[in-house]
Amino acid sequence: MSANNQATGQQQTATYDSAFLKACRREPVPHTPVWFMRQAGRSLPEYRKVREGIAMLDSCMRPELVTEITLQPVRRHHVDAAIYFSDIVVPLKAIGVDLDIKPGVGPVVANPIRTRADLAQLRDLEPGDVPYVTEAIGMLVRELGGTPLIGFAGAPFTLASYLVEGGPSRNHEHTKALMYGDPQLWADLLDRLAEITSAFLTVQIEAGASAVQLFDSWVGALSPADYRRSVMPASAKVFRAVEGRGVPRIHFGVGTGELLGLLGEAGADVVGVDWRVPLDEAARRVGPGKALQGNIDPAVLFAPQEAVETKAREVLDAAAGLEGHIFNLGHGVLPSTDPEALTRLVEYVHTQTAR
Numbered sequence: 001m002s003a004n005n006q007a008t009g010q011q012q013t014a015t016y017d018s019a020f021l022k023a024c025r026r027e028p029v030p031h032t033p034v035w036f037m038r039q040a041g042r043s044l045p046e047y048r049k050v051r052e053g054i055a056m057l058d059s060c061m062r063p064e065l066v067t068e069i070t071l072q073p074v075r076r077h078h079v080d081a082a083i084y085f086s087d088i089v090v091p092l093k094a095i096g097v098d099l100d101i102k103p104g105v106g107p108v109v110a111n112p113i114r115t116r117a118d119l120a121q122l123r124d125l126e127p128g129d130v131p132y133v134t135e136a137i138g139m140l141v142r143e144l145g146g147t148p149l150i151g152f153a154g155a156p157f158t159l160a161s162y163l164v165e166g167g168p169s170r171n172h173e174h175t176k177a178l179m180y181g182d183p184q185l186w187a188d189l190l191d192r193l194a195e196i197t198s199a200f201l202t203v204q205i206e207a208g209a210s211a212v213q214l215f216d217s218w219v220g221a222l223s224p225a226d227y228r229r230s231v232m233p234a235s236a237k238v239f240r241a242v243e244g245r246g247v248p249r250i251h252f253g254v255g256t257g258e259l260l261g262l263l264g265e266a267g268a269d270v271v272g273v274d275w276r277v278p279l280d281e282a283a284r285r286v287g288p289g290k291a292l293q294g295n296i297d298p299a300v301l302f303a304p305q306e307a308v309e310t311k312a313r314e315v316l317d318a319a320a321g322l323e324g325h326i327f328n329l330g331h332g333v334l335p336s337t338d339p340e341a342l343t344r345l346v347e348y349v350h351t352q353t354a355r
């Protein structure tokens with residue numbers, strides 16, 4: 001057995017009975033598991049301290065720093081899972097795409113992809129392109145013990161949006177122009193991205209990640225018909241590539257109320273829900289055989305504790321009949337969130353649901 005496979009095996013054994021993985025498998029849980037999207041990051045003073053003077057993308061390539069940042073919210077909040085500290089554009093950077101993450105802006109791409117010739121920027125990702133990922137996950141698996149590590153990647157549509165627009169976009173106009181105007185080039189672009197994303201998730205699983213989340217953050221901009229025709233084949237390809245490894249697959253996007261059924265159909269074991277659709281209604285839209293993750297509005301954390309608990313109670317009540325529920329926010333932790341409000345929320349959910 002290779003050292004990597006051994007790490008994978010050890011991690012899967014140590015974490016198998018965790019509340020988080022049980023909920024992903026829709027088995028009974030000792031308490032509702034909790035983690036937060038963007039739990040590692042600017043809301044934590046200890047994060048801001050270790051990141052001082054280090055650019056975002058550089059920090060993602062330093063295994064010891066990645067390990068420390070990934071562990072910070074686990075230590076502080078006692079969440080039920082860690083999420084690997086990285087970014088959705090890291091695999092693109094690793095294959096040589098000229099891009100950067102600008103503070104307060106997000107990913108910015110030097111040469112946007114809009115023609116067939118531009119596709120040449122996207123070669124296959126090899127494990128050797130991201131040695132720091134394998135190394136950091138190996139360290140994390142040893143440190144985390146029974147706490148599962150979630151690996152992640154950006155989904156083809158969301159990555160395409162950054163690549164085609166050249167940066168963050170409100171209306172995704174260039175992306176949609178390509179999707180509607182040149183369906184063959186669009187399909188080829190998404191297929192390339194599916195290959196890269198599949199390879200990136202596979203590296204994380206082989207290094208010891210216990211679950212993976214595919215972030216299609218901006219796909220809520222599409223109608224169900226367009227999603228099914230122009231995006232779902234590529235996302236489904238990613239889910240098939242990581243199927244059958246005993247590693248649950250989570251699928252999440254913002255504003256995807258009308259797409260929830262399709263997000264599940266694409267191949268997810270767990271569907272992430274934002275705060276716009278209550279979980280009981282989300283369960284009807286997703287159908288049986290899938291767990292749900294969510295879904296308190298991240299802005300609620302700015303209200304007094306009592307109001308946060310009222311909202312958390314509503315989420316737990318709506319989730320009462322679900323086959324499997326992982327408590328989370330409906331999108332990432334906002335940077336100016338009081339970290340103590342997050343710690344108290346974890347404690348509230350754990351005590352309310354202890355069985």
Ligand SMILES: Cc1c2[nH]c(c1CCC(=O)O)Cc1[nH]c(c(CCC(=O)O)c1C)Cc1[nH]c(c(CCC(=O)O)c1C)Cc1[nH]c(c(C)c1CCC(=O)O)C2
Pocket residue numbers: 036037038039040041042056083084085086087088089101102103104105106107152215217332
């Ligand atoms: C769309 C998207 C991106 N990156 C990601 C997504 C999907 C999730 C989502 O919908 O929020 C995913 C991501 N990015 C980051 C993580 C870390 C793990 C975690 O969730 O704790 C994860 C899971 C770190 C990060 N990625 C980024 C930061 C902030 C930069 C910093 O701390 O210097 C962090 C902690 C940068 C980034 N990268 C991106 C954005 C929009 C930004 C924020 C820009 C800004 O407001 O400054 C692209």
